[in-house]
Amino acid sequence: MWIQILLITAIVVLAAFMMRRTGADSHLAIRRLLMMLFVVVAVASVLFPQWLSWLANLVGVGRGTDLVLYGLIMIFLAFVYTQYRRNIALQRQLTLLARKIALLEAEQLESDRRRPHD
Missing domain, CATH: 1.20.5 (Single alpha-helices involved in coiled-coils or other helix-helix interfaces)
Structure with a gap:
């Protein structure tokens, strides 16, 4: 349980840090959407690790x-x-x-x- 909270906090903090405006971002909207997708997938994989194994088996990979x-x-x-x-x-x-x-x-x-x- 504690590791899940720690991992989710780290994911969210890193995502917020990476989505900061740098002044020269020409593709900021796309980058933010991809980052949000990554955060959702990362949090889901921390909360429900078995879905990674299911997805891995679905695409032909042995383990999540x-x-x-x-x-x-x-x-x-x-x-x-x-x-x-x-x-x-x-x-x-x-x-x-x-x-x-x-x-x-x-x-x-x-x-x-x-x-x-x-």
């Missing part, structure tokens, strides 16, 4: 814990892929920013050279 493991592996791979894509986008932005700064500094240096010295 194996089904959870396979699901976590898929989520992890999706996370790695999205982080990779985000990293590439950030690298492009950083490159463009560095180029703009270099051009502005070169322009400033050129204007300083052309200006007569007092």
Whole structure:
């Protein structure tokens, strides 16, 4: 009983933390819906662990814990892929920013050279 309360509390707290607005979320509504679905499934699996075994048998997996493991592996791979894509986008932005700064500094240096010295 206590472990169920602890797990459900942890699930809800983590979900609330992950659903915070970060300012750059273009898919915030989809992310929130998926997070709420995850919370419902996670709480249900804590309260009724036998349904995972039933679902695992339904899809051809031996145990509910194996089904959870396979699901976590898929989520992890999706996370790695999205982080990779985000990293590439950030690298492009950083490159463009560095180029703009270099051009502005070169322009400033050129204007300083052309200006007569007092």
